[in-house]
Amino acid sequence: MDLKEAIELVKQELKAPRFEHTLRVIETSGVLAKRFKESTEKAKLAAALHDYAKNWPVEDLKTYLVNNHLSNDLLTYHSELWHGPVASHVMENEYGITDSDVLQAIAHHTTGRAGMTNIEKIVYLADYIEPGRDIPGIDEVRAASEQSLDYACWLVARNTLNYLIQKKVTIHPDSFHAYNDLTRTIHTEGLLNGNE
Ligand code: DGI
Ligand code: FE
Numbered sequence: 001m002d003l004k005e006a007i008e009l010v011k012q013e014l015k016a017p018r019f020e021h022t023l024r025v026i027e028t029s030g031v032l033a034k035r036f037k038e039s040t041e042k043a044k045l046a047a048a049l050h051d052y053a054k055n056w057p058v059e060d061l062k063t064y065l066v067n068n069h070l071s072n073d074l075l076t077y078h079s080e081l082w083h084g085p086v087a088s089h090v091m092e093n094e095y096g097i098t099d100s101d102v103l104q105a106i107a108h109h110t111t112g113r114a115g116m117t118n119i120e121k122i123v124y125l126a127d128y129i130e131p132g133r134d135i136p137g138i139d140e141v142r143a144a145s146e147q148s149l150d151y152a153c154w155l156v157a158r159n160t161l162n163y164l165i166q167k168k169v170t171i172h173p174d175s176f177h178a179y180n181d182l183t184r185t186i187h188t189e190g191l192l193n194g195n196e
């Protein structure tokens with residue numbers, strides 16, 4: 001599937017505001033991929049498809065996870081976390097997408113994970129900073145994204161954890177794993193001075 005076909009597909013699947021968010025994530029992913037010398041083709045395709053399953057009814061997401069043995073521990077966490085893994089599985093099994101960078105970026109865009117590839121980081125970051133987003137602290141993340149993919153992603157992981165703790169909701173282990181892994185990375189790169 002090329003980018004044009006992916007956009008046509010999600011235009012059918014998504015409600016208008018979600019489709020417009022997707023177009024902005026594609027654009028932002030393209031800019032980030034160019035900036036950090038990654039494949040703009042992969043980043044934009046993953047961005048186009050990242051929220052493919054976002055408007056599915058929760059019951060359908062649940063059924064899909066169970067029927068395809070994707071449930072693991074996901075079903076014990078918030079249903080907001082289900083649309084990425086479902087979309088990735090649908091793209092691989094029904095639309096013939098084989099590129100693992102693209103599939104992983106779709107699957108992990110909500111929580112992140114330890115050991116994200118640069119394409120995963122780009123979609124994770126673009127989803128957060130696309131120009132339609134208005135999130136406390138977003139200016140700092142947008143500024144950081146001009147310089148360092150890892151530091152900007154670390155801010156996303158940290159801000160998301162803070163937000164979820166404030167909301168008093170459960171947090172998926174991958175959200176913590178993403179934070180820990182990025183914390184180690186930015187210490188190694190000398191981007192933070194801390195105690196780790
Ligand atoms: O699909 P989008 O709205 O574009 O964005 P998203 O897929 O990144 O995130 C959807 C929501 O999921 C967002 O409000 C943050 C939330 N989220 C991220 N990690 C976790 C989480 N919610 C819970 N309960 N636990 C998490 O670990
Ligand atoms: Fe999403």
Ligand code: FE
Nearest residue numbers: 021050051127
């Ligand atoms: Fe999104």
